Amino acid sequence: MPVDEPLYPINLRLHGVRCLVVGGGPVALGKVRGLLEGDADVTVVAPEAVDELGRLEAEGRIALRRRPYEPGEVTGYRLAVTATGDPAVDGAVFEDAEAAGVWINAADDPAHCSFTVPARIRRGPLLVTFATGGQSPALAAWLREHFEEEIGPEYEQLLGLLAEARAERVARGAPTEHPGWKQALDSGMLEMIRKGNLAEAKERLEACLSSSSD
DSSP states (O other), X not given: OOTTSOOOOOOOOOTTOEEEEEOOSHHHHHHHHHXXXXXXXXXXXXXXXXXXXXXXXXXXXXXXXXXXXXXXXXXXXXXEEEOOSXXXXXXXXXXXXXXXXXXXXXXXXXGGOSSOOOEEEEETTEEEEEOOTTSOHHHHHHHHHHHHTTSOTHHHHHHHHHHHXXXXXXXXXXXXXXTHHHHHHXXXXXXXXXXXXXXXXXXXXHHHHHSSOO
16 A cells, blocks of 8 residues: 555444454554553454463453464455564565555554554543654654643543533524534633632533534
8 A cells, every 4th residue: 555645533332343453462462451541352463472461351341362363364354454464474464455445554664554553542432543644653652742731631521511502402492503512612721620610611512502502
């Protein structure tokens, strides 16, 4: 795959989706953790696996097959990740996945990826991602670390207030497109939440939403 192609950003719903990770080292473990964040049904195939993968298997969170990858087995999955560090194995999985129409990511090998995984900051349902098209994972990771303190847990609380207010408007048939949302966000709501003034932030949001006619 050309590494300079423009990417189309999406967020996948992976609840219960069968995903394959080929590899059992620390990089593969990171990929597994990311998939588990999405509540995927994860199978790991590797002759040897780090202890944490064994613990995840014991907890019933993944299936672990302690053996080499078998030709063609990726066809039984919707999404796959290779992280063996062996170009021959990773390349074979990629070829199988491409032939079967299975989306595949190869760790640190964008030429063998049909999708890339961005660096990310997760605050509950809020997901902020940083991607470089596979050209510099180091920059994506640096950006994530740079903004991780700025985008703290208060953003999850802010999202909760906004979601609650939006649900109330939907329930009474009011339009959800409203200039008051931006007005509220620009009014210092986030700083109120940071100071622990959640009730005040909610009042500010309600005031902004009622300041203009629906």
